[in-house]
Each structure stands twice: as structure tokens, then as C-alpha cells.
Amino acid sequence: MSNYSNDNTARRYKAHVSILGTTQLHLRNPYIIAWWSAAFPGFGHLILSKYLRGYALFIWKVVVNLYSHVNLSMVYSFQGNIDMAKEILNTRWLLMYIPVYLFGIWDSYRTTVDMNRVYLLAEREEHSFNSFALGSLEINYLDKRNPVFSVIWSLFIPGLGQLYIHRILTALFVIIWLVIFYYNLHALKAVSLLFLGKIKEATSVLKTEWLLFIPSHYGFAMYDSYINTVK
Template identity: 85%
Template sequence: MDNYTNDNTARRYVAHVSILGTTQLHLRNPYIIAWWSAAFPGFGHLLLSKYLRGYALFIWEVAVNIQAHINSAMIYSFQGNIDMAKEVLNTRWLLMYIPVYLFGIWDSYRTTVDMNRVYLLAEREEHRFNSFSLGALEINYLDKRNPVVAVMWSLFIPGLGQLYIHRILTAIFVIVWLVVFYYFSHVQEAIFLLILGKVKEATSVLKPEWLLFIPSHYGFAVYDSYINTVENNKLFEKELRNHLTENYQSEGFQILKGQKVK
């Protein structure tokens, strides 16, 4: 069997390159992952490449948040109108929202700790992984890319940074939901009216319960594209270093206490 594909010839792999993206294990700070889950349920799991769990929690957050009017209550709270915040909340939905919200934070933290341990074990095994994937629909390969460019495209439109580094699943998900948030928040209409100087009309057309989703969406897209570009670059350098060592380095080459010995 080919040892350069993830064919279960080893217990653990550091990475897997497919036409849909590059999935890899690397050390992550569990508190940062948990923070992203607190900012928006599902984001922490998407950072871990736990897509199905991340998608489920994300969709739950949007659906239940809207039904419970949580964003609307937050806006009234920011304005100091606590009585109105209490009035607008739908407690039937709120009581379902809280347990899942807490679960997302806890599970992303727990999963990060576990995946860090798996990464350390996979590093010790040092099993080779595929670095090139060719399919009927796409081509993906390890390469170095600029993290600043990934951030720049994510700031223009969330999801473009993920396309730049070939995280296809995350890119499609982020772009589709950005369109949903733009459409229901009427933010682009508000921007157009603001450019025309119609400030009151711009404010009145906005739907704040949908608008509050957008900052977290932008923040996640920027952070995810930057971190994964950096880690993909490290993975590329490691894979290239191992390839050159195995195929071009002399078997008698050694480094002892800073001195080369042949």
C-alpha cells in the first residue's frame, strides 16, 4: 500500500490533503477556541475542522437566537433599556438556547485538549501523509501562501481568504451565510443610503437582530484564514524538509553539538 496516502498504515496522521482542503492537526490554545465558541457557537469547532458539529451549532445559534430575540435584547441592554430587553425575550426559546450555548463552549475546549494530545502522538509517529490531491473537480497541494493576503481578502468578503488557502468547505459555508446575513439585515441598503447622506433612513432600514451576526462572521473569517495560512506554511516546510532529508541527505550526515560530522 502507498505510505504517502492516509491509508491507515499508521495509527495517526498529522495532515490530510484532499480536493476539498487541507485538514491538519496542530497545537491550539483551548481557551481561544472556547472563546470563539462563546462569540458564536460553531466557530470553535470550525477552527478545529470539526465541520459537521460546527455547522449544526452555527445553524442552531442563528435559528434559536432569532426566535428568542437574543440580539434584540442585547441591543436594548446596550442602550440601558433593561425593561425592554426583558420584554422582548422569548423565554420558551431562551431556555433551549442556554444549554446548547454552554455545550458548544465546553465541547470545543474539551476537543481542543484531546486533539492537542493526538497531535503530539502523531508527531512522534512521523508518518508520511499525502501532499498532493488531483481530482475531477479540483487540484489541491501543499504550498506557501501569504497570511496578510488571506486577511486582506477576508476583510473584503468573508470566505475569500478561505478560498485563497483552499479551505473549500469553510469558504462555501461562510460565503453563503454572509449573503443570508446581508439580505436579512439590509446592511448594504443602509450603506448606500448613508453614502447619499440619508442617515435617518439608513438607520431605520437596518434589522439589528441580523446585523449583530455580521461582526462575528467577519472576525472569524479573518482569524481562520490567517491561522490556517500560517499553519499550512509550517506544514509545507516540514513536508519539504522531510522529503529533502530522505532523498538527498547523506546517510552518514550527523549534527553533534553544533558541528557537522560526515
């Protein structure tokens, strides 16, 4: 592998190293990518480094979910209160939620299949790509990193695993939205009450409609950092 920059002398490259991150093509299972889009629209596209589309679907998911009260309805369903789950739903927003949700799953699957084909063609060309980027704000280079560390840091704070492997755009997006989720969830206030032994107060202070965003956020951060470290 040489340190030549991508100068458009080849039709396809397997990777590109810039100060904002390392973008790479590799074979992915389209069903797994589609599953991440089902878990949270936008995540499947972020794994594929389709950032603009991923950001748009993610923000759309959060806004429409909150206004349609989907998460709150799910909480009531988990509690067995089906009537309240139906009553709380805002159908004006829900009708916008479903088609875009399905589009995210379909488009991430389709894009994965296309990108797998592009990777196979790029692998045949075997064209050199840059492995070092130096700029006024940052330095990025290819080196060997431990995927276990990526998972551990993502488990502490989602986004740190991406910073470890220099995926700056994904890291910033994940960390900023984690702060938004934690703030509206009142998570730190609940943790403080929990340390004081006030379990009921800690539970009651949580905003459950924001709580259901957290598991997918953590899961995505760990999976994305792990799989990209391995590749």
C-alpha cells in the first residue's frame, strides 16, 4: 500500500483517508444493515458512511417519533395498557412515520447490495489509495487498532469508539445526540437520586419517551466501532 492520494486515475477506490476520517468499502451483509435501519432509521446508512442520508433519517425519526408519541405508546404497551397506548398515538404524525421508516430499511438494503458490487470491482482494480492525511486541524493515518477497546470505549460513552478509530463525523453526531437524549431523559438526575437510595424518585423522574432511544444508540455505537476497527 502506498501513500499516493486519490487522484481520480482509477474508477474505484477501496478506501479514502482524510482528516475527518477513514472511509472504506468492504463486504457487508445487507440484512444486518437493514436490521439497523429497522432498529433506528439512519443507523444503517451511517454504517455505510452515507452520512447526509443517515443524518436526515435519524433526525426525522426523533422528531416524528416524539410528535407521534410512538415511544410513549410502546411503554404503555409493555405495561399492558393497550387502550392508553392507542389513545396516546397522534395519527397525523404516525402516517408520516411509517412510509419513511420503510424507505430507510429498503434503501439501506439496496445501497448495501450496490456497494458490495462496487467493492468487488474495486478489489479487482487494486488501485493504491492514500494511507496518510495531514491538515491544519488533524492528522489521520492507517494503523492497527484493537476492536475490543472500540467496544469498551463505546460502552462508556457512545462515540468514543468512533473517535478511537478516527471516524470523526460519526463520533460527533453520536456524542451530540447522546447529550440531547440524556438531557431530556433526566438521566443524570436519576443517577444522582439512585446513589442517594431514592429508587422510586429516580424512576419517576425519567422521561420514558426519551429512554427508548438509548439502547439503540449504545448498540449502534458499539457495533459500528467494532466492525470498522476489524475491517
